[in-house]
Amino acid sequence: MDTYLNQQTEDSHLSSGFAQRTGISLKPSYYEQILREQPDVGFFEIHAENYLSAGGPAPYYLDRVCEQYDITVHGVGLSLGGEGSLDAEHLEHVAQLVERVQPKVFSEHLAWSTHQQTFLNDLLPVPYTEQRLALLCEHVDQVQNRLQRKILIENPSTYFEFNSSAISETEFIAELVKRTGCGLLLDVNNVEVSCFNHQRSAAEYLHQFPMHAVGQIHLAGYSLDENAQPALKIDSHDQAVAHEVWQLYQHVLQLIGDCPTLIERDGNFPALSVLLQEAEQANQIRRLAKEEADAKTI
Amino acid sequence: MQRQFNQALFSSTPEARDSLLQDIRGDNMRECNQRLNVYRNNVFVSLMDALGEVFPVCKQVVGEAFFNAMARQYIERHPPTSPILSGYGDQFSEFVQNFFPAQSLLYLPCLCDVEYRLLQLTHAAEVPTLSLEAAQQRLSQVQNPEALRLHLDPQCELLSVPFAVGSLYLAHQSETPNLNQLDIAQNEYLLLAKAGLYGRMYLISAAEFDFLSALQSDPSLSQALPDQADFELGQTLARLMTWQVFHDIQES
Numbered sequence: 001m002d003t004y005l006n007q008q009t010e011d012s013h014l015s016s017g018f019a020q021r022t023g024i025s026l027k028p029s030y031y032e033q034i035l036r037e038q039p040d041v042g043f044f045e046i047h048a049e050n051y052l053s054a055g056g057p058a059p060y061y062l063d064r065v066c067e068q069y070d071i072t073v074h075g076v077g078l079s080l081g082g083e084g085s086l087d088a089e090h091l092e093h094v095a096q097l098v099e100r101v102q103p104k105v106f107s108e109h110l111a112w113s114t115h116q117q118t119f120l121n122d123l124l125p126v127p128y129t130e131q132r133l134a135l136l137c138e139h140v141d142q143v144q145n146r147l148q149r150k151i152l153i154e155n156p157s158t159y160f161e162f163n164s165s166a167i168s169e170t171e172f173i174a175e176l177v178k179r180t181g182c183g184l185l186l187d188v189n190n191v192e193v194s195c196f197n198h199q200r201s202a203a204e205y206l207h208q209f210p211m212h213a214v215g216q217i218h219l220a221g222y223s224l225d226e227n228a229q230p231a232l233k234i235d236s237h238d239q240a241v242a243h244e245v246w247q248l249y250q251h252v253l254q255l256i257g258d259c260p261t262l263i264e265r266d267g268n269f270p271a272l273s274v275l276l277q278e279a280e281q282a283n284q285i286r287r288l289a290k291e292e293a294d295a296k297t298i
Numbered sequence: 299m300q301r302q303f304n305q306a307l308f309s310s311t312p313e314a315r316d317s318l319l320q321d322i323r324g325d326n327m328r329e330c331n332q333r334l335n336v337y338r339n340n341v342f343v344s345l346m347d348a349l350g351e352v353f354p355v356c357k358q359v360v361g362e363a364f365f366n367a368m369a370r371q372y373i374e375r376h377p378p379t380s381p382i383l384s385g386y387g388d389q390f391s392e393f394v395q396n397f398f399p400a401q402s403l404l405y406l407p408c409l410c411d412v413e414y415r416l417l418q419l420t421h422a423a424e425v426p427t428l429s430l431e432a433a434q435q436r437l438s439q440v441q442n443p444e445a446l447r448l449h450l451d452p453q454c455e456l457l458s459v460p461f462a463v464g465s466l467y468l469a470h471q472s473e474t475p476n477l478n479q480l481d482i483a484q485n486e487y488l489l490l491a492k493a494g495l496y497g498r499m500y501l502i503s504a505a506e507f508d509f510l511s512a513l514q515s516d517p518s519l520s521q522a523l524p525d526q527a528d529f530e531l532g533q534t535l536a537r538l539m540t541w542q543v544f545h546d547i548q549e550s
Contacts, residue, residue: 049382052420053422054423055423055424055494056421056496058421060495076381078381079381117299117379118304118378119377119380120304120307120377121341121344121383124337124339127299159336160322160334161323162321229329229332230329232332232333284486
């Protein structure tokens with residue numbers, strides 16, 4: 001296991017916007033307003049694949065935002081859970097972006113999206129077998145080696161489970177952490193979506209989740225497909241964070257204390273102020289969690 | 299597993315889905331199919347949306363339902379090969395040309411080609427060009443106009459198109475496109491150039507097209523002047539300087 005726990009870097013986060021205040025997704029429709037109004041958010045998160053062009057508005061505005069805010073980079077196209085080898089050229093592009101931006105965190109998914117030469121533009125599910133675990137660990141090692149940093153892997157939202165899965169998702173993730181030293185991005189909406197879709201208890205899932213490795217939390221909205229039998233929750237990122245996701249978030253912070261958090265939005269964009277209000281709601285829950293933790297230590 | 303998944307997403311035959319469906323947990327086939335369909339829907343909708351962002355005017359012109367039907371077939375035949383979707387759609391124009399339901403819209407492939415080129419320009423690295431002031435200053439210092447060399451930004455593209463797709467594109471930059479005066483069968487000359495962070499399109503005359511084509515191969519002004527009677531060098535230079543398409547202006 002390679003170790004990229006650069007303690008100095010990790011400690012420096014404690015005083016940063018990333019650690020202190022909730023962040024939001026950076027999207028083109030907000031670029032101008034962000035630069036003009038400089039909203040009080042902890043950080044902005046970008047999708048790596050949207051910022052790899054040589055020119056145009058994306059790299060230009062990213063550079064401006066970087067001057068004033070912490071950034072986190074969220075990869076959506078490395079296909080770490082894939083059967084084949086990683087796309088070395090794409091990894092190189094992502095690594096160059098990470099070197100340029102120096103994000104507080106680089107995260108990716110427990111999912112695959114590329115089959116041979118075809119990119120499917122979705123986070124597709126992985127069967128939880130020893131063979132796939134070994135392959136995923138190889139891929140995570142490869143990325144950590146190239147980026148020379150610990151990365152966070154996000155728990156997936158899934159719409160079906162494989163009969164061929166031999167171990168549970170939480171065991172699979174815990175073993176991934178143990179073998180690669182990676183951290184975790186706990187997407188609380190994904191927990192709600194997957195547990196609802198597989199008729200499991202979200203509280204139980206969180207109880208089994210390797211919380212010690214969580215370095216960041218995502219909160220997002222889902223949509224409900226009521227026509228499906230049984231009904232399915234879809235991880236659409238185009239709605240406000242749902243009530244039950246806020247409740248689960250509170251529960252998570254009771255378990256692990258305060259944690260850097262992102263309000264993630266990828267569609268049906270509201271006014272920037274709406275996202276800022278959601279970020280403030282998360283900040284309030286975080287403050288309460290901190291107070292409770294402080295009270296316990298006194 | 300990935301191969302089966304891929305087949306299940308892209309093939310309409312039930313057989314293609316069977317082997318994957320066997321591995322999906324569910325009380326019955328209907329439920330397993332439904333669960334698989336969420337992924338199928340996510341893949342196609344996200345890629346149709348991505349194509350819609352590459353070809354926004356085409357989508358507006360034909361309407362969302364028609365565009366998505368066309369995009370769905372394109373995705374099935376030419377799925378993306380890179381996770382960077384701003385470059386997706388390089389064969390869309392050619393595909394549209396052969397897409398039977400769009401055969402009466404002869405101008406559509408041409409419009410798609412222009413939109414694709416513009417987006418690639420937007421995503422290309424910015425190359426420094428002369429500001430209007432800098433270009434005016436260079437021109438004001440010229441001793442011998444005969445020796446003037448006008449270097450165009452190498453990213454500039456010149457297109458001679460058999461339809462009025464330039465006017466059609468420009469009309470759709472407004473929220474309420476006015477197409478009353480538009481004769482789509484009219485041929486047009488277009489200059490595509492990067493202005494600031496974005497690819498931009500300008501309508502130019504036939505004489506200007508000849509002039510700029512000549513400058514692209516040889517920057518010597520005296521060699522590039524066209525014969526056409528309607529060519530006004532002063533006006534053309536003023537337009538080109540405003541668009542900031544000169545990489546350099548020198549006197550040799």
